[in-house]
Every structure is written in C-alpha cells, then in structure tokens.
Amino acid sequence: MDQNLQGWFTERSPEWPGEAFSLKVKNKLLQKQSKFQNIEIFESTNHGKVLVLDGAIQFTERDEASYQEMITFLPLNAHPNPRKVLVVGGGDGGVVRELARHPAVEEVVQCEIDEEVIEACKTHVPSMGCGFSNPKLTLHTGDGAKFLEETQEKFDIIITDASDPVVLDGTDEGTKDGPAVSLFNNEYYTKMKNRLAEGGILCSQGENMWLDAEMVVTLVRGCRKVFPVVEYAYTCTPTYTAGQIGFILCATNPATNLKEPVREWDQRTAAEMGLKYYNANVHRAAFALPTFMLQHID
Template sequence: MDQDLKGWYTEQSPMWPGQAFSLQIEKILHEKKSKFQNIQVLESTHYGKMLVLDGAIQFTERDEASYQEMITFLPLNSHPHPKKVLVVGGGDGGVARECSRHPAVEEVVQCEIDAEVIEACKTFVPSMGCGFSNPKLTLYTGDGAQFLEKTNDKFDVIITDASDPVVNGDGGGVKDGPAISLFQEDYYARMKDKLTEGGILCCQGECMWLDAALISRLVKNCHEIFPVVEYAYTCTPSYPSGQIGFILCSKNEATNFRDPVTVWDCEKATALSLKYYNADIHRASFVMPTFMRNILKDAR
C-alpha cells in the first residue's frame, strides 16, 4: 500500500505483483485497527465511499453492485426455493442487502468475523450498511468456519463473501488473513453438510488473471465433493485486474447454473432496484476465455 502521492490512494500489494491501482481521494472518513485487520473508510472523488481492509479495496460505491448482486443472485436464482440463506463474511452488509430483495428468501443468517467492519459500514457507508437492517436477518459475529461446525441448522443456499485469503505482511510480503479458513478444501465439505437436499453454495472465487492456480485447486476439490461445480465471473473495475470470480456448487445433479430457474429480465431487475444483474448477464458470466476454459477443464 502506498499513499505517498498526495490526494490519491494506491493499492499496491505483493498479492498481485507488478501492478497497482489508484483512486483520487478527498478524505479519510474512518481508520481503525481491529483485532483482525486494519480498517479504512475513504471518500473518493469519482467512486464514492470505499472500504479498504489491510490495504486491499473491498468495495467502492460506484461499482459494488457488480459484485454484491452477482454473488447473491447467481446462487439464489439457480435454486427453485431459496427460503433460508447463510451468509459467511459479508461484513459490509452488501449480500444481506441483496438477499432482502429476493421475494423467495424468508430467513438470512449471517456470520461475520469482524464486528468493527460491520460498525464502520453501518456508520460511514449506509448504502452498504443498510443491509444489516434487513428484517429477515439474524447476525452473529465470529469465525464462519467454526460457526458451520457448531450450527445444527440447514440452509438452502450458503454464500461465502470472503476477503482475500492472504494480506499484506508488515515486511512487504504476504501472510494469512482472517479469511484463510474459508479457502481450505475441508471448508467446502463442511458447507455441504449444512445444505438442505438440493442445496447450493457460492463462494468468492478470486481473479482468473492472478489466482488461476488457487482457483484450479479449489474447483478440482469441489468436483470430488459435489456433483455440479461451475465457475463464473463478474467485472468490477476497482478490483485487481477488474475481474473477480465465483465458485458455485450444488448437491442436486440436475442443477444447471448457466440457465437460471428464476428469470429476471432487465425490466424486472430494474423494478427490484438492481444495477448489474439480470438473466442475460447471469448466463454470460459462465462464458470463459480460452485459457480459463482449459484450466477449468483440467480441474475436472
């Protein structure tokens, strides 16, 4: 992370070597070191408010819909009856906000490890933190992987909205971050045990341009656990390389993630106050460039 250039925030990390991303900043709204990570809320000139955790941009108001809507509605609209949803992570409130829009969802349970992130977003970014006022929501704070082990509940859909598994180290290298447990192979097996029959999960799946080896390993492991596994992606300008993916798995071998069972055209999506998601972009998100298609093919 480099903020030497006055008026600009530059995200520069050994997690994505040889590149950097800068946004012009008006002011720092909030900065605090929690038990788990360094939290910053910044006001940018063109991207609105933004959340930065351990030097990595988590969202900006300008483009957050491209991530929040896709990680939510790719799984929800692939399930015929997504009544009960578990959200692991998602401390900014975005996924909880989107779940509240879905008419079939009756109950949302969320477990976020860092209460300080929740409070920062509720206080300084109400466009995101409003998700925590969702009347369908029951919120817990704690480790998501441990929550899965202890809960006796079953869920139709599990959404894991995790930050990167590694973060900037004090010495300029990388170290395990608070989300590291959510990128382990056994985490997917634990999620399967907590899904209802025919249940679906969706996890933040990193960037194909930067993390192809990690994606390949996780997808290969998922194929050993679930009968249906897919990888999709969305375009988010403020994320490294402008792209981030999702790993989707289903216990139902008849699930076809590429063709949503709940179809929202652009008119319906607009009526639900969506900015990015619609049925056409749902289908398009599974169309891979050649190199990634080959990587996913080898991971089967």
C-alpha cells in the first residue's frame, strides 16, 4: 500500500488487482493504531476530509451522502412506522446523523466495536461526528454480533454499516480478516432476524457487485432461506473502489415491497431535511440491477 506518495494517498489492494484510486492530500489530521485497526484521517484537496481504515477509504465528505443516505432511507422508507432503529457499526456517525432527520424515528441504539473511530470522527470530522449528538441515541461499544445475542430488545429497523470483512495485513500482497468479518455470514443475518419486531426490515452493507459478486450472491441466497423478502440494491459512490457499493435488504413481512417507498418527500422538503442524494426515484432505481447480477441472483 502506497500512502501519501508525493503528497497523494493511494488505495490499492490484492482484493481488487490491477487498479488503484488516489486522492491528493492537503493536510494530514490523524494516524493511529487502535485495538482493532489503523485509523487515518486527512483533508484532501478536492474531496474534503477523508476517513481511511486499514488502508481502505470509508468516506469522503464530497460523496458520503450517496452512501449514508441510501443505507439509512432505503429501509426506513420501506417501513410504514420505523420508530425504533438499531445500528451495528457506523462508527463515523453518518447513519445516526441521517436517522435524526427522519420524522418517524423515536429511538436509536448503536453498537460500534471501535470507540477510537467514534472519537476520531467527533474530533476531526464534525460533519459526520455530529451524528453522535443525536438526543435519540443510546451508544454501546462492543461487538455487534454479540450485542444481538445478548439484547432482548426488538427493533423495527436494523442497519449494519460495516467496513469490509477482509482488509490489508500491512503489506501490498496480504490480507486478513477485519473487525467486521463476523457481520458477513448467514448466522449474523439470523441473529438480526431474531431481534426484528413484527414487520421489521434490515439493511446491511452488501459489498461491490463488480468485485464481490460471489459473496453477494452467497449472502442473498442464504438470506432467502431465512426471510420471505430479500433484495439487493446499490448506490454510486465515486470514491469507493469501482465507484459502487451495495446493500442487502430483508423484510420479515411477505407483503413488504422494499423497492417501493411508502413515503415520499418533495424536493423542497428533502432540501429542508438536508438530503443531498436520496429521493423516491433514486430509491426505486437502486434495485434495478444489471443483467449479469440478475442472472446470478434471480
């Protein structure tokens, strides 16, 4: 991994061979090793502040809305009354920031494994870390899969905002399991189902269909053994590898149509809410998959 080579940060990994992505660094704000991962925050020349975990870009201020709004509002606006929400992961604060905008949400519980990511974003990226000031939020630090096993609470919505399951091991050639690896298997999805209230919906970071199609298909097929309704959606985030990231959505009610929002906001209302990316038409379009994915998933 070449980082800050001649004033540039370069994301390169054997997980996506033959390609790389670079951002010009204006100012380095933080670099430290937590108990779980390497944390880096820098200010770029054209994309605002950037969070990097174990060498992989998690967000840039310029395009983060395309991910944060979609992972939040796709499930929220497919549910008629999403009053209580659990967030697993989401240590940058973006999801809990978006949840504060939704008028139906009354209570938010979050479980993030790495409290140092939380503190780093609160300190250095207030545009994201402001989410932790949400008065509806109860924050826990610890393993999300274990939290699901131990809690007795039920939730209308569960959102898993996880980093990639496999990360760099510090070399250009090697990888290792990351702190989110336990959130990418069928056992975890079963744990989430057990904590969903009647009619509940979950949405999880679902990797990139150009790079991880096999993993996506495996997860979707596994979820279809547990949930009556399972869909894969995606959003376009230019600074993620291959410019795209997906979501796996599951519903416990067989009548739920995840592809059709149950509430819509006009342009003025969306602007007043502070939305930059999500709207009802984008919601619907997120489920329109290319042929190569349909051939595997359907």
